[in-house]
Amino acid sequence: MTDTLAAEVAAFFDREILPRHRAWSEHVAHRRGPVPFLAGLRDRARAAGLWNLGLPDRMSNRAFAPIAEITGRLPWAPEVFNCQAPDVPNMIMLQHAATPAQNERWLQPLLDGRMRSAFGMTEPDVASSDATNIATTLRRDGGSWVVNGRKWYITGAAHPDCAFVIVMGVSRPEAARTGRHSCVIVPMPSPGLRVVRELRFLGWEDSIAPIAELAFEDVRVPAENLLGAEGEGFAAAQVRLGPARLHHCMRAIGTCEVLIELMMARAAERRAFGRAVIDYDATQQAIARSRIDVEQARLLVLRTAERLDAEGHQAAWRDVSMAKVAVPEMAQRVADRAIQIFGAMGGSDDVPIHRAFAMARLLRIADGPDEVHLRQIFRQEPPARWTVAASPYVTLPPA
Incomplete structure (x- = not known):
């Protein structure tokens, strides 16, 4: 079922969303107001059952991960499926803490995509x-x-x-x-x-x-x-923060897949000093390191999603923190390499690279800066069992 849904989202993306990206970009660059075709796309996604997929009562975080990657290929794709931030985390928070009256007044319109x-x-x-x-x-x-x-x-x-x-x-x-x-x-x-x-x-x-x-x-x-109850604002916020952080990471991986594809195309099309740019070792290494970075990040995110599903936020917060630090750093590195390969074009509005760089850099601050997560991760490391000299792993000569 999960693989089928992901395939359906991918097919919808290729058929309905990607061909309209140029029109979307031109609209937001030159005018305010709703994108004319967005409401129709949302209606079609909902009719196809591809709606509110990021909610835990619809599917697990692990099952949502490949779908979030697909929607992360374009900045506006999540909105087509009503899977955009910050609305999904807010829906999760409301589902957890809201009264029936609050659900009717605020949650249901969010679920319906009416606000x-x-x-x-x-x-x-x-x-x-x-x-x-x-x-x-x-x-x-x-x-x-x-x-x-x-x-x-x-x-x-x-x-x-x-x-x-x-x-x-x-x-x-x-x-x-x-x-x-x-x-x-x-x-x-x-x-x-x-x-x-x-x-x-x-x-x-x-x-x-x-x-x-x-x-x-x-x-x-x-x-x-x-x-929720008075004085429990932190507890209520934590319910939304785990999925929010992880969903950002999932989408960032999808963005990086696009950047690698663009790097391959740009390097193959450009020539410098008598050779195709893609033939230079520096270019090949930049793309290879980006591939390694993405695959490592994906495995960390999938493991974190599984633990979040199985044990909840209290048990999985350390994994979420590690993903929250690692994935935006990875995405920033990949975007930086893409800018370098593209040259000046990489910083222009013609390609999505500078947006990916800015978003990755923002994610290193948003929802808790790297330093806070690193501090908490460190605190969970067990203290050393031995001094260096007494460690059985060390073979210093006797004093």
Whole structure:
């Protein structure tokens, strides 16, 4: 069944999506508003049963991995199947923590593809790599929560169809560090909620889930918009973070497959100093190392997906962290090699390489920077059993 679905997604991609990529690129480069043919593609994908495939109640992470790779070949392909970030992680979070009324109001329209969403965690004035630094406040006032604070680099918040943002803020300042924060659903627009500006990263603009800075100034939402229990914002966020991080890695591998294909084509077509570029050792090594990098990353992601499915996030978080560090680093290296082989064209909008580079670089910061994951990974290493001199693996002469 899994192989059949992946084959169906691949066939749909080749038949319906890839031939329209030029038209999609021209549209987002020159005008705002919906891409004219996207709604029709989404309808056809849904009719074919290729819809919401990234949700755990639809298929496992392991089964979704090859499908996410296929959708990762183009930045807008996940949206055709309603598998785009940040909506899928938000759906997972809502499925886990939302009340029946919240599911009806917010989750079902997301599942149907009738609205978009965002998740508001990072802030401009604190180091959000330590999530306990988050300073946005949630104050209970009668039948309302009052939200004050500022969020930035909020993926999807600048999308015209973004209907709500899940905001993490401090609701119990006297509690322990990991019990101070809660999450509330804030509709967009709400009085006092302002989109300050749309943000880019390394000059790259996210055309699928536009990134925004948001200001919350005495924003009131009903008390029933609390998502999960008060003080359990971190626990609720962790439910979405594991799949979110891993799905990014899966899609990045698909992107890198495209980059390798493009490197092969460019190197075969160009000549320098009397030889085809592909005949130079440096070119062959760059492509070979990229192939090795991709295959290693894929195995790590698949193993992590299997463990996440079998044991849950608490048991698999170390594996997720390793994938989260390794795959974006790998994708950045592959994109860098592709830029080098393409020359100036590699940094232009004519090819998808600079977008892949920027996205990979962003992923090394987003959802926890490399340093935080590396620190946690290191802490799980067991202490040394011996001194070097006493180790049975070492053959130093007697003192």
